[in-house]
Structures are given as C-alpha cells and as structure tokens.
Amino acid sequence: MSERNGVLITLEGCDGCGKSTQAALLCERLAACGLPVGPSSAPGAVIREPGGTAAGEAVRDILLHGLEALAPWTETLLYAAARAELVEHVLLPELGAGRVLVLDRFIDSSLAYQGFARGLGIDAVLAVNAPGLRGLLPDLTIVLDVDPVVGLARAGNAPDRIEAEGLDLQRRVATGFAAVARRFPERVRLIDGFRDIDLVAASVRAAALEAVADAGLRLGG
Numbered sequence: 001m002s003e004r005n006g007v008l009i010t011l012e013g014c015d016g017c018g019k020s021t022q023a024a025l026l027c028e029r030l031a032a033c034g035l036p037v038g039p040s041s042a043p044g045a046v047i048r049e050p051g052g053t054a055a056g057e058a059v060r061d062i063l064l065h066g067l068e069a070l071a072p073w074t075e076t077l078l079y080a081a082a083r084a085e086l087v088e089h090v091l092l093p094e095l096g097a098g099r100v101l102v103l104d105r106f107i108d109s110s111l112a113y114q115g116f117a118r119g120l121g122i123d124a125v126l127a128v129n130a131p132g133l134r135g136l137l138p139d140l141t142i143v144l145d146v147d148p149v150v151g152l153a154r155a156g157n158a159p160d161r162i163e164a165e166g167l168d169l170q171r172r173v174a175t176g177f178a179a180v181a182r183r184f185p186e187r188v189r190l191i192d193g194f195r196d197i198d199l200v201a202a203s204v205r206a207a208a209l210e211a212v213a214d215a216g217l218r219l220g221g
C-alpha cells in the first residue's frame, strides 16, 4: 500500500437509511472546517460505491439495473472489482495526497449484504476483497441504524434490483451491519439514524472530527 496521510470515512447502512444525505452534509461541514475534503479532481464531493470510476460506474449498472438475477458470488466479485478499481485509481492516490475522503458505502456493504444477508460468510467475502483493498480499511465507518421498514419506505417507488428484493433481505442486512460493528469495534460506530436530520448530522460530524483528530490532521479556518 502506498503511504497515506489522508483520512478515509465511510457511511453505511441498509437501503433508505439516509447515508447519502448524511455523506453530503458531512462533506460540507468538513470543508467548512478548512479540511481538504473529497478527491482533488472534485473537491467537496462524496465518492459512491459501486462507482467512482468509469469502469466502476459500468459495473454499477450491471449490478443495480441489469435484468437478470445474479448468482451471489457473481454479485460479490463485481462489487469487489468496482472496489479494486476505486482503491487503485482514486483512494490510494488521494489519501497519499492527504485528502479527507467520504465514501457512500465501501467494504462493509459487501460484508453485510453479500457476506451476511446472502449467507456467503463475512470472512469469505472479506477474503476475496482483500487483494483489491491492498490493505486499505476505513479510519472510521459510520453505520446509520434505521428500522429496515422505515428504510424501504424511504427508498421510494423506483427501487433498484436489491431494494426490489424487499424487507426480508433488508432485515438480514441490518443484522449483518450489527455483526460487522461487533467484529470491527475499533473503527465502526453505530449511530441512530431515526432522528431529526440535523441531530443525526451532528453525531456524524462529531465522530468524523474525532477520526480526523486521531489521524493528526490539522483543522484550518
């Protein structure tokens, strides 16, 4: 792995947990603290998974909008492939340049959705992702904890392939994230996402600023 001076913060949770909204708010707030947030090509921006590179966005399309059901390991390897591309071309260079990156989903989504909810095993899914991760794990992972019933209702009337699978899957995903949080207590924080948006944002920001301070980055203006 290349030398890294930046900070990697990931937001996670089941579908409709509010992480995309919170990721955008977090970027705004960290940038307002004078931190070099987002990739240097798009300062202030959230990076999303699967996606974040041209190949990753193409893989996202197969994963989320393809017509055929995918075998669980096919799905897992496609997420891992999009991730390997992001690690190599975006995350390692940007972290090496000292940027603070906020990701909307990362490895823990694969652990919760494919490893736990699809029953492939958290260890097995981590193992196939490991070569592409190149040793990179988040400094901080925030899991927004929301009742899956509320999450699916928020996900709205144009569900992607995974949302369309319904509540049973989302319940297993929520249990999967709880298992991931127990497995990696040093970096994963569960935050109650079923509160006023500003209260959730304040909790997310406090956790992120702690991670930035732990990483020794100086806050500017």
Ligand code: TYD
Binding pocket: 015, 016, 020, 048, 049, 050, 064, 079, 104, 105, 106, 107, 109, 110, 111, 113, 114, 160, 162, 163
């Ligand atoms: P998301 O970005 O939350 O979709 P949207 O932008 O429509 O809210 O995530 C896409 C879907 O992919 C979501 O259902 C979770 C799923 N997913 C996995 O199953 N495994 C993974 O490793 C990742 C990154 C996402």
